[in-house]
Amino acid sequence: MSTTMTDTLLSVRNLSVAFHQGGKTSTAVDGISFDIKRGEVVALVGESGSGKSVSANSILKLLPYPAASHPSGEILFNGKDMMTASDAELRQVRGNDITMIFQEPMTSLNPLHSIERQIAEILDLHQGITGAAARARVLELLNQVGIREPEKRLAAYPHELSGGQRQRVMIAMALANRPELLIADEPTTALDVTVQAQILELLKQLKDDHGMSMLFITHDLGIVRKIADRVCVMTKGKIVETGPTAEIFANPQHAYTRHLLASEPKGVPPVSDTSKPVVMQAQDMKVWFPIKAGFLRKVVDHVKAVDGIDLTLRAGQTLGVVGESGSGKTTLGLALTRLISSKGRISFIGNEIAGYSFKQMRPLRNRMQIVFQDPFGSLSPRMAISDIVAEGLKVHEPALSEKERDARVAAALEEVGLDAATRWRYPHEFSGGQRQRVAIARAMVLKPQFVMLDEPTSALDMSVQAQVVDLLRDLQAKHSLAYLFISHDLKVVRALANDMIVMRLGKVVEQGPSERIFTAPEDDYTKALMAAAFNMEAVDVPAVRQ
Amino acid sequence: MAADIVSADPTLLTGRTGRLSPVNRRRWDNFKANRRGFWSFWIFLVLFGLSLGAEFIANDRPILVSYKGELLVPALVQYPEEKFLGDLGFLAITDYSAPEISEEIKANGWMIWPPIRYSYQTANSNIPHSAPTKPFWLMDKAERCSGYPQGENDPGCTLGNLNWLGTDDQARDVAARMIYGFRISVLFGLCLTIASAIVGVTAGAVQGYFGGWTDLLLQRFIEIWSSMPVLYILLIIAAILPPGFFILLGIMLLFSWVGFVGIVRAEFLRARNFEYVRAARALGVNNRTIMFRHLLPNAMVATLTFLPFILSGSITTLTSLDFLGFGMPPGSASLGELISQGKSNLQAPWLGLTAFVVMSVMLSLLIFIGEAARDAFDPRKTFR
Numbered sequence: 001m002s003t004t005m006t007d008t009l010l011s012v013r014n015l016s017v018a019f020h021q022g023g024k025t026s027t028a029v030d031g032i033s034f035d036i037k038r039g040e041v042v043a044l045v046g047e048s049g050s051g052k053s054v055s056a057n058s059i060l061k062l063l064p065y066p067a068a069s070h071p072s073g074e075i076l077f078n079g080k081d082m083m084t085a086s087d088a089e090l091r092q093v094r095g096n097d098i099t100m101i102f103q104e105p106m107t108s109l110n111p112l113h114s115i116e117r118q119i120a121e122i123l124d125l126h127q128g129i130t131g132a133a134a135r136a137r138v139l140e141l142l143n144q145v146g147i148r149e150p151e152k153r154l155a156a157y158p159h160e161l162s163g164g165q166r167q168r169v170m171i172a173m174a175l176a177n178r179p180e181l182l183i184a185d186e187p188t189t190a191l192d193v194t195v196q197a198q199i200l201e202l203l204k205q206l207k208d209d210h211g212m213s214m215l216f217i218t219h220d221l222g223i224v225r226k227i228a229d230r231v232c233v234m235t236k237g238k239i240v241e242t243g244p245t246a247e248i249f250a251n252p253q254h255a256y257t258r259h260l261l262a263s264e265p266k267g268v269p270p271v272s273d274t275s276k277p278v279v280m281q282a283q284d285m286k287v288w289f290p291i292k293a294g295f296l297r298k299v300v301d302h303v304k305a306v307d308g309i310d311l312t313l314r315a316g317q318t319l320g321v322v323g324e325s326g327s328g329k330t331t332l333g334l335a336l337t338r339l340i341s342s343k344g345r346i347s348f349i350g351n352e353i354a355g356y357s358f359k360q361m362r363p364l365r366n367r368m369q370i371v372f373q374d375p376f377g378s379l380s381p382r383m384a385i386s387d388i389v390a391e392g393l394k395v396h397e398p399a400l401s402e403k404e405r406d407a408r409v410a411a412a413l414e415e416v417g418l419d420a421a422t423r424w425r426y427p428h429e430f431s432g433g434q435r436q437r438v439a440i441a442r443a444m445v446l447k448p449q450f451v452m453l454d455e456p457t458s459a460l461d462m463s464v465q466a467q468v469v470d471l472l473r474d475l476q477a478k479h480s481l482a483y484l485f486i487s488h489d490l491k492v493v494r495a496l497a498n499d500m501i502v503m504r505l506g507k508v509v510e511q512g513p514s515e516r517i518f519t520a521p522e523d524d525y526t527k528a529l530m531a532a533a534f535n536m537e538a539v540d541v542p543a544v545r546q
Numbered sequence: 547m548a549a550d551i552v553s554a555d556p557t558l559l560t561g562r563t564g565r566l567s568p569v570n571r572r573r574w575d576n577f578k579a580n581r582r583g584f585w586s587f588w589i590f591l592v593l594f595g596l597s598l599g600a601e602f603i604a605n606d607r608p609i610l611v612s613y614k615g616e617l618l619v620p621a622l623v624q625y626p627e628e629k630f631l632g633d634l635g636f637l638a639i640t641d642y643s644a645p646e647i648s649e650e651i652k653a654n655g656w657m658i659w660p661p662i663r664y665s666y667q668t669a670n671s672n673i674p675h676s677a678p679t680k681p682f683w684l685m686d687k688a689e690r691c692s693g694y695p696q697g698e699n700d701p702g703c704t705l706g707n708l709n710w711l712g713t714d715d716q717a718r719d720v721a722a723r724m725i726y727g728f729r730i731s732v733l734f735g736l737c738l739t740i741a742s743a744i745v746g747v748t749a750g751a752v753q754g755y756f757g758g759w760t761d762l763l764l765q766r767f768i769e770i771w772s773s774m775p776v777l778y779i780l781l782i783i784a785a786i787l788p789p790g791f792f793i794l795l796g797i798m799l800l801f802s803w804v805g806f807v808g809i810v811r812a813e814f815l816r817a818r819n820f821e822y823v824r825a826a827r828a829l830g831v832n833n834r835t836i837m838f839r840h841l842l843p844n845a846m847v848a849t850l851t852f853l854p855f856i857l858s859g860s861i862t863t864l865t866s867l868d869f870l871g872f873g874m875p876p877g878s879a880s881l882g883e884l885i886s887q888g889k890s891n892l893q894a895p896w897l898g899l900t901a902f903v904v905m906s907v908m909l910s911l912l913i914f915i916g917e918a919a920r921d922a923f924d925p926r927k928t929f930r
Contacts, residue, residue: 337828365830380819381569381842391839392829426569440824 010036010059010098010181015073017063026468028054030237031072036181041207041214043245044229045221045260047461048398048432051237052217059215077181091466096126099174103186105166109158115169116144117153122176141172146202146211163325164195173204182207183215188223189328190325193488197532200227206225221261225249226536233257250365262447263463264497267473269318272498272513275379276314278347279450279482280336280368285309285344285508287328305331306342307506316476317481320497320514322490322529328506329486333452336484337368349449365395373455375435379427385438386423389413392446412445413438416471435462437465437471444475452484457492469495492535494518495530502526583918588912597729604662604722608642612655621660643702663706664719666726666879670709672702677717678887678894682708712896714887720900726879726902734795735861739853741799742860746806747849753807753839754814756847759810772804780863784872794873798863805856806849813845815838847923854916858909865905882906 016028019517023209029051036042044052059075061082075082085093100107110118119138123129129137135154142150145168158166169186174182184203204227207214216228224231224245233241233246233256241254255279282544288302305328313319321329335342338361346354349367356364362438369392372378379388389409393400400408402414412422416437427435436456443451453472457465468493476483487493493500493514500514502523508522521527529539562926578584582797589773602609607620619626620642625633630650640647643663651657682690687698689707696701711720749768753761783797818841819824826836867873868882881901888898 227593306888339824339827340869362830365828368828370825370828372821372825374821378825380822380840391826395830395832395835439825442829446829 005040008376009038009040009078010215011076012055012059012303013074013076015055015058015075016071017051017058017068018071019068021067022044027071028068028237029058030526032234032237032239034239034242036213036215038180038213039207039211041216041227043216043218043224043231044234045218045224047232047463049236050234052234053185056215056217059183060100061090062100072469075316095122095179095237096177097178097179098181098183099177100183100185101167101170101174101187103189105163105170105190106158108170108455109166113159114157115161119169119173119176122173126177126413137176138172141176142169144175144206145169146198150540153388155496162195163191163197167191167199169200171202171206175210178210179212181213181215183217185217185428186219187216187218189218193490193532194324194528195540196223196540197536201538203227221249221264221462222534222536233260246343249410255418259463263466265457265466265469265492267470268494269473269494269496269498269514270316270476272317273314273315276316276480279313279315279349280311280313280346280484281345282309282336283345283350285311285332285335285342285346287331287340290410304328304506306335311501311503311511313450313482313484315482316480316497318476318485318497320493320500321486321503322488322493322500323503324488324529326505327503329503330454331504333370333454333484333486339370339453356382356529362395366392366446367448368450368452369446369448370452370454371436371439371443371456374459375432375439376427376459378439379435380425380501381427384424384426385413385430388427388438389423389442392442396446403426408445409441412441415444415475416441417467431464432460433467436460436464436468440471440475441466441494444479447479448481450482450484452486455488458487458489465492469507472496490518490530502529569712574807575721575920576924580918581705581912583916583921587913587918590908590915592862593728593911594654594732594882597725597732600646600725600729601660601665602726603660604664604666604719605660606643606663606665606668607773608657609639611642611657613657614654620657620725622801627898641785643707660704661692661706662710662719662722664709664722666723667718667877668722669717670707670713670719671717672707673709673717677707677713678715678891678897679713679717680894681720681896683710684712694762699916706929711900712894714884714897715891715894720884720896723879723884724881724900724904727881727884728881728908730791730874731861731881731908733866734791734864735857737795738798738802738860738864739857741795741855742803743806743849745799745803747804747810747842747845750807750810751814751842751845754811755833755837755841757815757818764807768804769808772801774801774803776864780867781870781872784867789873789875791874794864794867798860802856802860802863803826806852809848809852810845814841816842851920853922854912854919858912858916861908861912 013033013034015029015033016027016031016033018025018027032055034042041199044055046052046356049059054063058070059077059082067228070083077098079214082090082093116135116138119141120130120134123134123137128186138154139150142153147153147165148169153161158169161169187203188199191199203214206212218224228245231243231245232239233248233254233268241252241257242472248257249261252261284305285306287306288304290299291297291301291303293300308334311319314462321332321518323329331340334340336346338346338356342354344354348364351364353361385407386406389407389412393405393408409423413420413423418437418441427438430438443448456472457468460468472483473496475481483496485493485497497514499512501508502510502517502525504525510517510521510526518530521530605621609619609621611618611620613630618825620640624638625640627637627640629635629648630640630647642648642651644655648657674685674689674692687853691700691703694703708721709721711724713719714723729740749764753764779872780797787793787797792827810873820840823836823840826840864873865880865882865885868880869886871886873882874880881904884897886902888894891897
């Protein structure tokens with residue numbers, strides 16, 4: 001390494017951030033210090049609420065002042081203190097020396113401007129490049145970030161690009177002024193695994209080409225291992241451990257780091273057993289949404305969200321449904337539970353439910369339950385936990401007395417590991433993991449035979465994820481439940497599902513025992529998915545989109 | 547950024563805590579934080595409460611009479627003259643301000659008058675000069691009592707018998723008409739608002755929840771319906787049907803419910819795909835319960851924010867109809883009629899001024915309350 005590489009580019013000393021709201025002050029970041037050297041990638045790792053994003057935003061002073069304030073600390077960038085810099089000086093640094101890319105590429109781009117205009121605007125603003133020179137530079141940047149056929153993409157608007165392409169455009173904008181430091185705030189969290197692998201690859205390569213430093217904010221330890229030189233582990237507003245990546249992963253010192261490293265979903269799925277009774281069976285399932293056009297709204301084509309899927313699910317077994325966003329896995333689940341209409345045969349514990357009306361379905365609803373992805377959205381904020389859990393009981397077992405119902409609710413809450421004494425509280429008083437437990441309790445209180453789990457762990461922090469996976473496995477063993485487990489997270493699927501379906505664009509790519517698919521995937525797409533999920537490696541096969 | 551911070555509520559409560567959910571408690575705090583709206587709310591409640599008891603504030607009959615050891619409540623019960631005068635009395639309604647009655651009662655007991663001794667339709671027969679009469683404080687003692695038989699020394703020339711805000715052109719007490727007029731305006735406004743909210747929310751809910759053809763057809767119907775020239779149709783219908791509180795309410799309801807449909811429909815369209823609504827559907831909860839328990843509370847936020855503004859709109863519509871003479875039946879207390887009297891009696895500014903002050907205070911209070919309600923339901927509102 002050259003001598004310039006050891007120079008300290010950014011030095012954060014004893015930084016604190018406090019938020020004031022309604023007379024209350026909460027400290028989000030509490031005296032953190034870290035350095036970033038030239039050409040180095042530093043990862044800030046922590047779970048949600050640990051203060052990592054707030055720390056990153058304070059570097060460019062992007063917090064909502066005056067609601068936010070810095071009780072202490074200094075941020076030295078190239079030896080200059082950003083805390084005392086004037087607004088004009090800060091504007092010089094922002095977008096020029098230090099740039100940021102954010103988690104959600106859709107909302108970070110202006111939907112009304114073309115790609116070319118958005119990138120050219122930055123060039124004009126900081127370097128005064130306009131006209132043909134600007135266009136040439138935009139093309140060069142788009143080439144650098146790996147957008148295919150950039151000439152054709154210049155006039156495109158953000159909604160015409162895929163999530164991965166949008167994030168590439170964001171990176172192009174960030175690179176436009178050859179920054180010294182790139183702050184990436186969860187840049188791949190909203191992306192599919194295969195696209196995530198591509199973006200990580202790209203960032204790594206850009207860093208090597210430009211000698212740029214990077215501050216990488218993430219909750220995903222896999223990404224850290226892949227990209228970072230050094231790691232700062234954050235929890236509750238403090239950095240508890242700092243060190244070279246390899247060292248931290250090999251020999252974690254702090255209890256929290258060890259806890260974090262140990263929190264990947266573990267355990268084994270139930271053993272496949274074809275002697276168990278079939279709970280749910282579907283043949284040639286199709287969900288086609290019509291595309292209508294013209295004055296008379298004639299159906300010209302269909303969006304084939306689910307296109308001819310067969311599946312069999314037995315008691316006490318888990319069928320994992322894996323695929324990227326838009327592959328139709330949630331649609332499949334909703335069609336199986338008859339929440340949307342579909343074609344094809346569905347039989348559920350001996351009932352041919354494909355043609356059933358909502359009324360005919362009602363007596364069966366307590367046998368099939370759903371747990372949704374977002375524990376914040378799936379609980380009504382206006383109802384106490386006990387009312388939420390009791391809702392299904394009121395429909396299916398109206399004969400229960402108030403007392404019996406309350407006892408059932410309390411038992412269900414205890415079963416999912418919540419204190420029954422908290423059942424009069426409202427959802428907002430619970431953490432994400434606890435809320436997901438409530439959602440599981442709502443399903444379990446009806447003693448179902450089949451539960452559709454729609455990405456139940458995706459919105460949760462790593463360590464909580466592992467707990468929820470354990471809980472689901474225990475409940476399955478105890479009640480011999482049949483799970484349809486929908487997820488894009490292959491690690492969780494491996495820990496829960498004994499059979500799996502890999503979906504792509506509504507069709508089955510590969511289907512079979514998960515053991516076999518994980519160890520010896522046959523299809524190219526499955527292989528790419530595995531490589532991206534477990535090794536963060538981008539595989540260039542036609543099946544993987546950009 | 548800020549959302550990353552988990553703000554643990556230190557006051558976690560065990561046990562069911564009253565009827566107010568935390569969401570509502572926050573709203574109530576937000577409402578209170580808007581001082582102007584909060585005070586307007588209480589002032590309006592007090593005024594409205596007082597006007598509900600208008601019979602005890604402004605009435606041509608005493609509140610309480612003790613006659614020969616018997617307690618009578620003339621404010622609520624009509625007693626015939628026979629009760630006090632025996633065979634001499636022949637009227638079915640007693641005029642308590644008539645000298646023979648008041649002397650008879652005073653000789654055999656006592657009576658308590660309300661502060662204003664006129665109801666909204668009582669004509670003052672002792673006015674000092676031709677109606678409309680000035681407020682008494684614009685005249686000296688001799689002039690203000692000149693209408694009474696014994697002039698300044700007449701026992702009838704008391705504060706309660708004088709016209710605090712003058713009289714209108716039919717010698718009716720303006721203060722009394724103002725109080726009754728306020729009451730009927732607010733009651734009418736409330737009835738109309740609640741009725742149109744019920745109709746409008748139901749229509750919006752059905753449209754938003756079921757969508758598709760239901761939505762399409764109702765939307766088109768509403769577009770045609772709301773493009774009608776409302777005021778002219780009101781005038782035509784009011785000219786055919788006999789005027790009256792409920793007829794007017796019905797006519798105005800025909801058009802006013804449309805205002806709620808848009809917001810409620812939008813809320814239902816948005817919220818019907820919420821995960822907790824989907825979860826309820828997966829539990830087998832029926833459509834009606836989902837609409838009431840899960841969706842309506844969402845829509846109620848928009849509706850409640852809208853209510854005070856609809857209320858003030860309804861009051862204005864009633865007043866304008868009254869002003870044009872197509873409103874409440876003749877003789878009823880109405881602010882619109884008071885304004886029209888003020889217009890035709892420019893020499894008596896107390897008529898127009900009173901109506902103006904009452905209307906503006908009432909409408910301002912409602913708007914302030916509406917603003918506070920809007921703040922209260924705004925989830926992003928923060929107060930520093």
